[in-house]
Amino acid sequence: MPAKDIYHDCVKNALIKDGWQITHDPLSLKIGKKDIFIDIAAEKQGTKIAVEIKSFVGISEVEDLKNTLGQYILYEKILQRLESERIIYLAIRDTVFNKIFTEEIGKILLEENTIKLIVFDSQAEAITKWID
Numbered sequence: 628m629p630a631k632d633i634y635h636d637c638v639k640n641a642l643i644k645d646g647w648q649i650t651h652d653p654l655s656l657k658i659g660k661k662d663i664f665i666d667i668a669a670e671k672q673g674t675k676i677a678v679e680i681k682s683f684v685g686i687s688e689v690e691d692l693k694n695t696l697g698q699y700i701l702y703e704k705i706l707q708r709l710e711s712e713r714i715i716y717l718a719i720r721d722t723v724f725n726k727i728f729t730e731e732i733g734k735i736l737l738e739e740n741t742i743k744l745i746v747f748d749s750q751a752e753a754i755t756k757w758i759d
Contacts, residue, residue, distance in 0.1 A: 631666070632681065632682050633684070634680055634720065635666060638666075638678060638680045641745075642678070642754070645753075647670065647671045648670050648671065649667060649668070650668045650669060650675075651668035652668075653666050653668075654666075654677050656706075658708070663701075665677045665678070666679050666680045666718075667680070675712050675713040676714050676715070676716055677702070677716070678716050679698065679715065679716070680717075681717060681718070683719060683726075688723075692727060692733075696736070696741070699717050699742055702715055703715050716743045716744060716745045717743065718745040719745075720748075720749050721748050721755050721756075743758060
């Protein structure tokens with residue numbers, strides 16, 4: 628099982644504060660002979676989500692974005708086959724959102740509905756934005 632992101636517990640606490648019930652930590656999926664682990668799965672009022680958490684603390688924000696986007700799309704496609712009722716979100720800090728997704732490179736992803744985001748405040752352990 629992979630190591631947890633440094634903001635894992637923060638996002639988990641923020642989801643709980645927002646009324647979500649954590650159902651898997653992590654969500655383990657098997658596709659063929661491969662095991663896939665998505666950070667958190669949760670449910671609220673019949674809605675099921677999977678949440679991949681990324682800290683974006685690498686040397687390059689663009690490199691982090693490329694790697695994260697590839698992982699997100701892979702997980703999205705696997706969920707469509709194995710748990711089609713579950714929606715995947717990428718959880719990022721509000722500071723990351725402001726650096727990447729308010730700039731043209733991030734706006735393209737949002738305008739094209741490529742990615743769904745949960746934006747959180749790491750200090751308050753609270754969700755500040757849901758972007759579908």
